[in-house]
Amino acid sequence: MNPRIEIYTKSFCTHCQRAKDLLRIKGVVFTEYDITTDAEKAGEMHRRSARQTVPGIFINDVPIGGCAELFELDEQGALNLLLGLIIPPVESLH
DSSP, X not given: OOOOEEEEEOTTOHHHHHHHHHHHHHTOOOEEEEOXXXXXXXXXXXXXXXXXXXXXXXXXXXXXXXXXXXHHHHHHTHHHHHTTSSOOOOOOOO
């Protein structure tokens, strides 16, 4: 099952662009909400994550943070797992 990925962004935000670029490189589909002039969506992001800054990134409705956190998850090898790009290893029963 593919994860639901949402990203709240603002125009001309370099961190937003970097986060979207990484998600595109991973080949995953995401929903983008541009909150540059959308106060209602900005409020929604804040309520969901308690963040005021963009990007606000959610995977399966769980806030994971922003660009730095996304790249940190990637460096740790956890992002591919969250995105459903790898299957966790099955522990041996022996």
